[in-house]
Amino acid sequence: MKNIKQFYSLIVLFSLFTLSCRQITKSVDETFHPNDSLAKKYNKENHFGTNGEYTGTTKTSTTTSVQRRQEKTIVINGDTIKTPEMELKAKEMFHDIELLKQKNDPSAANEIQKRVKEFLKEMKMPQGGLKNIDTEKSVVKAKKGILSAAALEKAEDQLKKLPQYQSKEILLYQSIHFYEDGSINLMLQHPVNPKYIDAYEYRDGAWSAPKPVLATDIERRTFPLSGMHFADAHRLLQLYNAKAAQVEGAKPTSDAYITIWDKGMRWAPRTINGTRERYDIQFNNNGTLKSFRQE
Template structure:
């Protein structure tokens, strides 16, 4: 497993120029198995045990891959001018960003669906992918910088992309949750020798379930796992 993890992280960093979204789709198609419609609905005990182990392994790969790809995202955004270091804990600025997104002309009066992920950075920028307002089989990416959302950029998706299961309604996500997550993460990090405060936070959708990142705090001598509820409150914190 350690060798596989190292391979995925190395691959993500080596192919930064391909773009984080393209890397994600490629690895998903390779490593994330698709449901088998011929499978028996109630597997035998041995098969259930195999499924449990496989499921945990897949979740670990998802976490490791998501963390690696996020580092690529952060590296790309560091090249931009840093103007607002407090953006991740600025609830007023986060509310404004969400309100501006909802008021985009193409989405007025329509439900907005986030596809795959949304990334927030301490320099005041946001990267997000949304399902097309007219054709739900299409996805567009948007960038938020200097208080303004960019024009939509069409995303090329794999034929195997499971758009429905990788989407969640914006009504289920509150941008201000990022402020709670950042404060909690930084409070815990301050208590761990060698740990640093986070400069980004992000949300990933797997099987229509929202997961907030970062999920690990690395210190000089210790490593901790941290998980958050959808509203940004603390769900779990423990030493690995």
């Protein structure tokens, strides 16, 4: 029974919590009532029946000197658990999950998750698998890539419509960062007091409230928003990655940013590093390729 932890923690949890509510229904059925050869093979090797009952032979213990009976047990994390008790608890969990599935409600997914966690706690099984799954989801989400050209245009348009900048010129300060998770970070000169700078973040389709930041050389480090377009970041990344694909060992990128100095702007990244060669790459203000040469 040394694989019991993998069976419940990995197969059950991964199937239940990484799928949609409808997929959860299918996953529960396939996990606990397997009909494919792989699942049947696993159950046969680990002595599980089609309803989760344990069918193998385990160590025995006597109850009294008069009446002797066999009692199946397993040891999980140093705790001895009676398999009949586990079977009963598992069947109760299956029953509860079936009822939740019949609700046909998006909230059922969270209730199923809660119910399985209760089962794991009762059986003294580790619940760390949930954290790992959440982490995997975060990683996948972070790598979805920079916003599309249309989404970048929308973000720029929303920035221009901020109430505090109505009928005012928007001046970018120092830098703009376009990240692979779709967020944008930038700083703007204050709409009323030109000696102040505020930071803004664009995430999930909306701009944050302004946050004051310390700033120096404001006059030299500002550039008008009207002189560039956010959508150009998308074009730039396509060009950069196309060139990187031609260089041995070079890696593509999903981040782009702008630096501002002496009232001018420059796109980055500006280098492509391979295993044998290094290239300098420059872009025009509109994100088109300006130059590409080996260093």
